Every structure is written in C-alpha cells, then in structure tokens.
Amino acid sequence: MRTLTMTGLATMTGLASVAALSLMAAPAALAETGVTAETIVIGGMGGLTGPSAGLIIPQLNGVQAVFEEANAAGGIHGRKIVYTKQDDECLPSRGVGAVKKLIHEEKPFMIVGGGCSNAAIAQKPEVIEAKIPWVIVASTADSLTEPVNPYIFTTMSAAWMEVYGQLQLALDQGKTRIAVVWQPDAWGKARLDPMKQAFKAKGIEPVSIQEIAVEPTDTTPTVLQLQATKPDAVLLLLFPKAAVPFLRDAYKVGLQPLMVGGSPLGEIDVLAKGVGSPDSVKNLRAVTAAGYGVDDPQVAKWKGIVEKRFGDRFNVLHMYGISAGQFAVEALKQAGPEPTREKILQVMSNLTVKTDTYAGPLECKPTDHQCHKALGIFAFQDGRVTGIGVTKPTR
Structure with a gap:
C-alpha cells in the first residue's frame, strides 16, 4: 500500500488548484447555452x-x-x-x-x-x-x-410603419377619398389601430372601413359597398388569401382605384396569377421591407x-x-x-x-428595437414586380 507523503499531497493539491483555475479561466462562451467550441x-x-x-x-x-x-x-x-x-x-x-x-x-x-x-x-x-x-x-x-x-x-x-407608408403613398398620389379593407385576426387588428391613428395624424377621415374574412370565398358585397363610397384609393390590410378574392371581385365589378397593400402583398405577380389577370393588379402598389425587385x-x-x-x-x-x-x-x-x-x-x-x-x-438603438425604417414601393410592370421608389414613414 502506497503512503501519501506530505510532498505528494501538496503536489496533488497544487495540481487540483491549477485545474480549478484552468476551468475558471476557460472561455465563458463554452458555458453559454447553445455555444460550444465548434x-x-x-x-x-x-x-x-x-x-x-x-x-x-x-x-x-x-x-x-x-x-x-x-x-x-x-x-x-x-x-x-x-x-x-x-x-x-x-x-x-x-x-x-x-x-x-x-x-x-x-x-x-x-x-x-x-x-x-x-x-x-x-x-x-x-x-x-x-x-x-x-x-x-x-x-x-x-x-x-x-x-x-x-x-x-x-x-x-413594424405594422405602424407599413400603414403610415400605405397612407402616405396614397396622399402623395393626390388621393383624398381613401378607404380601408382589413382582415379580422390578430395581424389585421394590430394594423387597423395604427392605420386609424395615421388618418387622424393627417387630419382626414377614411370614406369607408370594411372587414372581410381571412379566407373569404366571395367578397362582392364588400366590393359593392366600397364602390358606393367612390374611393380613389383603397388601403389593403390583407394577406394573399383574402387579397386574391377581393382583387378578383373588385376587377369583376370595375372597382379599380389605386390600391396599396403591405408586405404580405409584395408578390404582386403571384396575386395577378391567383386572380387570373394582370390587369387586376395594374393599380396595385405594395410597400414592403425589401428594397429591390427579385x-x-x-x-x-x-x-x-x-x-x-x-x-x-x-x-x-x-x-x-x-x-x-x-x-x-x-x-x-x-x-x-x-x-x-x-x-x-x-x-x-x-x-x-x-x-x-x-x-x-x-x-x-437602446430605445428603439424596431430597426428597419425604409420601405420599398413596388408595382407590376412589363410582366415583373418592379421597384418604383422608397418611402421612410414617420409618425
């Protein structure tokens, strides 16, 4: 049986201390959740x-x-x-x-x-x-x-940026009779309130605010109600599943004012295909986070x-x-x-x-984690989605 001398004990104690110090000195990242050496x-x-x-x-x-x-x-x-x-x-x-x-x-x-x-x-x-x-x-x-x-x-x-940008684009085009169509889910509700605030900030009232289902089959009654208000612009707070039938029915009854959608409607060419006619989106514009056409x-x-x-x-x-x-x-x-x-x-x-x-x-910034501020403006021209400008909405 080996006898542990004081010298040996000291040596082992020293080694243990060195090992402990080495562990303490190891890169902090290796102890961080989700991070390894590789x-x-x-x-x-x-x-x-x-x-x-x-x-x-x-x-x-x-x-x-x-x-x-x-x-x-x-x-x-x-x-x-x-x-x-x-x-x-x-x-x-x-x-x-x-x-x-x-x-x-x-x-x-x-x-x-x-x-x-x-x-x-x-x-x-x-x-x-x-x-x-x-x-x-x-x-x-x-x-x-x-x-x-x-x-x-x-x-x-952010939602407020897009809706302010949508309204600003309509105003920049000289439109004064502006309507809103929105879908009643959390996404739509998150945009409708700032849209109302945007109208108030500009000192104008929308001629109509219409609700359509998230996945509608027929939006003709809504389209006819809008048509009766004679809008010169319609702001779309819609995803494609709602926008396609709306654009289809609007085209069918001849409601073709300027229409302005947000980022979910950035693929205007796909919307045109869904409706079945490129003419259905000739007056549609989309403000999106992207800065370029594909x-x-x-x-x-x-x-x-x-x-x-x-x-x-x-x-x-x-x-x-x-x-x-x-x-x-x-x-x-x-x-x-x-x-x-x-x-x-x-x-x-x-x-x-x-x-x-x-x-x-x-x-x-520490006081602002909404880090994206510039919106591209897009249209469907010559068979492709084309960037036609940039806007930086403020409130």
Missing part, C-alpha cells in the same frame, strides 16, 4: 406547415442561406452556425408549444425567426421569461417591440444561392430572411470570440447594418 445553435420558428407555410418557409430559407454562407466562409470566430427550426403553423395555439420546445429542448443561444404576428404575440412571454435574444424575421405587430424589451429586436418593418442585379447573388440550395423561386420573402440573417451574423461577429447572451444583446442595441436586400440600413 458550434453556435440558433433557433427559428414559423409556419412550416399549414396554410401560411408558403409565406414562412422562404423567409426561414433566406435566414438559413445566410448562415450557410457564413459557415462556408469559416463560421463566426471559427464556430459553425447550426440552425434548428420548430413548426408553429402560424397559430397562437401551436406557437407557445413550439417556442417552448425550441428553448428548452433545442437550447439555442438565440432565436432568429417568427413570421406570423398571431403566433409571435403568443410566444413573446415565453421568450422574455427565458431571457433569450430574439431577432424577429417578419412578424410585424407593434406590440412585439413596443415598448422596448431588452430581448426582442425586429429587422422587419430580378434586380443588387440581389442576383442571393437569387442564385437560394434557387440552387432550396429549389425555391426567389421572391421578396427570401429577402426578409436574408436581412435578418445578415443582422444576426454581424451581431455575432461583433460579440467577439467568447459570445454571451448579454454581449450580443448589448451589440444589437447599438447596431447599424446595411444588408443586401433592404433599401436602407437596419439601425437599432
């Missing part, structure tokens, strides 16, 4: 199935394309991004479970996702309770980022990457994800080789990034 796990959530999947999947594919490009270039300070997603079907009832699973089972360092306001509003308390940084890709409800919460940022134009040379690189990687038809929805992904990548770079959630929150609160797909820079 990887950074980033979570995402959105409607991967269900009726809104066609809107959400391209957004998250855009995010993933950016992350894969960053990985191919060597990663973030040598770490590769692992992007893991959960399906919330764009439903509040599914959203809470999806984000809980993401946070507590996937254990990401941060979240870059959220494409539907209805689900995101339900998910917000879970994110705050978990104290996890969240970069919202495309959910637009003002209540997500107003008042400012230290954990939540958006790279998408065939513009400024986004040719990303069009090639997305179409090759995912087999998608490149569209404006990918652009939302690309900008959100680039914002997250830049924040991770600036957070340094030993990232913590505290560090990245501090970085994002003071971050300005010019992304490849937006008209203006993303600018975040």
Whole structure:
C-alpha cells in the first residue's frame, strides 16, 4: 500500500488548484447555452406547415442561406452556425408549444425567426421569461417591440410603419377619398389601430372601413359597398388569401382605384396569377421591407444561392430572411470570440447594418428595437414586380 507523503499531497493539491483555475479561466462562451467550441445553435420558428407555410418557409430559407454562407466562409470566430427550426403553423395555439420546445429542448443561444404576428404575440412571454435574444424575421405587430424589451429586436418593418407608408403613398398620389379593407385576426387588428391613428395624424377621415374574412370565398358585397363610397384609393390590410378574392371581385365589378397593400402583398405577380389577370393588379402598389425587385442585379447573388440550395423561386420573402440573417451574423461577429447572451444583446442595441436586400440600413438603438425604417414601393410592370421608389414613414 502506497503512503501519501506530505510532498505528494501538496503536489496533488497544487495540481487540483491549477485545474480549478484552468476551468475558471476557460472561455465563458463554452458555458453559454447553445455555444460550444465548434458550434453556435440558433433557433427559428414559423409556419412550416399549414396554410401560411408558403409565406414562412422562404423567409426561414433566406435566414438559413445566410448562415450557410457564413459557415462556408469559416463560421463566426471559427464556430459553425447550426440552425434548428420548430413548426408553429402560424397559430397562437401551436406557437407557445413550439417556442417552448425550441428553448428548452433545442437550447439555442438565440432565436432568429417568427413570421406570423398571431403566433409571435403568443410566444413573446415565453421568450422574455427565458431571457433569450430574439431577432424577429417578419412578424410585424407593434406590440412585439413596443415598448422596448431588452430581448426582442425586429429587422422587419413594424405594422405602424407599413400603414403610415400605405397612407402616405396614397396622399402623395393626390388621393383624398381613401378607404380601408382589413382582415379580422390578430395581424389585421394590430394594423387597423395604427392605420386609424395615421388618418387622424393627417387630419382626414377614411370614406369607408370594411372587414372581410381571412379566407373569404366571395367578397362582392364588400366590393359593392366600397364602390358606393367612390374611393380613389383603397388601403389593403390583407394577406394573399383574402387579397386574391377581393382583387378578383373588385376587377369583376370595375372597382379599380389605386390600391396599396403591405408586405404580405409584395408578390404582386403571384396575386395577378391567383386572380387570373394582370390587369387586376395594374393599380396595385405594395410597400414592403425589401428594397429591390427579385430580378434586380443588387440581389442576383442571393437569387442564385437560394434557387440552387432550396429549389425555391426567389421572391421578396427570401429577402426578409436574408436581412435578418445578415443582422444576426454581424451581431455575432461583433460579440467577439467568447459570445454571451448579454454581449450580443448589448451589440444589437447599438447596431447599424446595411444588408443586401433592404433599401436602407437596419439601425437599432437602446430605445428603439424596431430597426428597419425604409420601405420599398413596388408595382407590376412589363410582366415583373418592379421597384418604383422608397418611402421612410414617420409618425
């Protein structure tokens, strides 16, 4: 039996102390949730199935394309991004479970996702309770980022920005008899109130405010009521499933004033196809977060990457994800080789990034986490969606 001498005991004690000190001196990032020596796990959530999947999947594919490009270039300070997603079907009832699973089972360092306001509003308390940084890709409800919460940022134009931009565009075109059509869900309600505020701020009254179902089959009665008010502009607070039948029925009865939609109606060519006639959208304009048309040379690189990687038809929805992904990548770079959630929150609160797909820079401040301020204006001309200007709404 070996006898442990005092010298040996001292040596072992010294080694133990050195080991303890070494552990204490190890990079803090290795102890941070979602970060290892080789990887950074980033979570995402959105409607991967269900009726809104066609809107959400391209957004998250855009995010993933950016992350894969960053990985191919060597990663973030040598770490590769692992992007893991959960399906919330764009439903509040599914959203809470999806984000809980993401946070507590996937254990990401941060979240870059959220494409539907209805689900995101339900998910917000879970994110705050978990104290996890969240970069919202495309959910637009003002209540997500107003008042400012230290954990939540958006790279998408907020609801108030788009509705103020819609109204301003109509006024800039000399329109005075302006009507509103909206869909009665959380998304529509989140836009209707700021739209009313925008009218009040401009000192005018809408000639009509009409409600149509989220997935209507016949909107002719609503169209006829609008037609009776003789509007020279109609502002659409609608998703495509409501907009297509509305545009179809408006075209059918000859109601063709200036119509202005928001970001969900950015794919005007797809709307025209859904209605069955390009003439049905000749007076439609869309104000969106994107700064370029899908065939513009400024986004040719990303069009090639997305179409090759995912087999998608490149569209404006990918652009939302690309900008959100680039914002997250830049924040991770600036957070340094030993990232913590505290560090990245501090970085994002003071971050300005010019992304490849937006008209203006993303600018975040400690007092303002609605980081996107410039809206592109789009029309369907010569068989393609074309950018015709930029607006920066204020209130």
